Amino acid sequence: MEKDTSVSAAFQAVMAANGDIPPKQQQVLAASLELFAQQGFDNTTTKQIAEKAGVAEGTVYRRYKNKDELLAGVLAPFMTQVLPNLIQEFAQQVVAQPYLTRHEMLRAIVEDRLAFMKENGAILRILIREVSVRNDLRSQFVMYATPLLQDNLFPVLDRLKASGELVDWPDSRTAQFMIGTMLTELVRVVLLPEDVTVAAPTIIEFIEKGLAPQ
Structure with missing residues (x-):
């Protein structure tokens, strides 16, 4: 089975493919994501972000007035592109397999997702924190993620129910x-x-x- 794309790699790929985001802005957003994950939102300064991105601090402020706007700039593509892309990859590589038993399905899905959480835990905690308190992000995620579940996971569940x-x-x-x-873990x-x-x-057990059927 192929190795999952990391969240940070998926984020950078989306930034690079977006012709509306200039290279320096991409660097600032990538640096913000990495530092927010490493040291927390409150402990990260715009100076640190600028140094990490290799730009002047004034470059950061020309596009973003404060860290809250930076965080919003990071989260917006996550809900609409990054997470849906990662879910699609997961669906193709793991979910859409000819599982014959619920144990076989659950073992594959749980082990894959827990390994993904282990590798990307710091970033995922930021996302979960923000999604839990912001209705707009939650609505965006549901809008983009639900069709992917319906198209990929639901047929597997229907087959196993049958x-x-x-x-x-x-x-x-x-x-x-x-x-x-899995999220409680x-x-x-x-x-x-x-x-x-x-x-x-x-968790699998x-x-x-x-x-289990009644």
């Missing part, structure tokens, strides 16, 4: 159960210093029992 491998719930409920359980590692992938067997 073969008696899954409980007969609406696909949206099953997806919520699976995704929500990301919250857990924020509070406890543990390797997110260590929890894979426990928990979801598998929860989705």
Whole structure:
């Protein structure tokens, strides 16, 4: 199986493909993302961002009045392009496989997503924090992510339900159960210093029992 594209690499690819964003602005946004993830939003200064981006601090302020505008500039393409692109990649490489049992499906999905969380945890925590408090970002993410789930995950769930491998719930409920359980692990590692992938067997067992046919 191919290695997942990292969040930062996907972000830079989207920036490079966007002809409306000048190179220096791309550098500023990429530097902002990296520093926000490494040291936190509050602990990052525009001076540090400028140094990381290799531009003068005045260049940052010509486009962004403050760090909040910088964060907004980073998050906007995440909701509309970066995350949908990563979900599409995940769907093609992992989800859209001919799984015969729910265990086989859950093991592949959970292990892949926990490994992805481990590699990209710092950035994902920023996204989750902002999505949890901003309705506009949440709405954007739902608008772009829902069709991808419907087109890729739901057919797999339907096939496993038809073969008696899954409980007969609406696909949206099953997806919520699976995704929500994995996201709680990301919250857990924020509070406890543990390797997110260590929890894979426990999470797989928990979801598998929860989705077992009645």
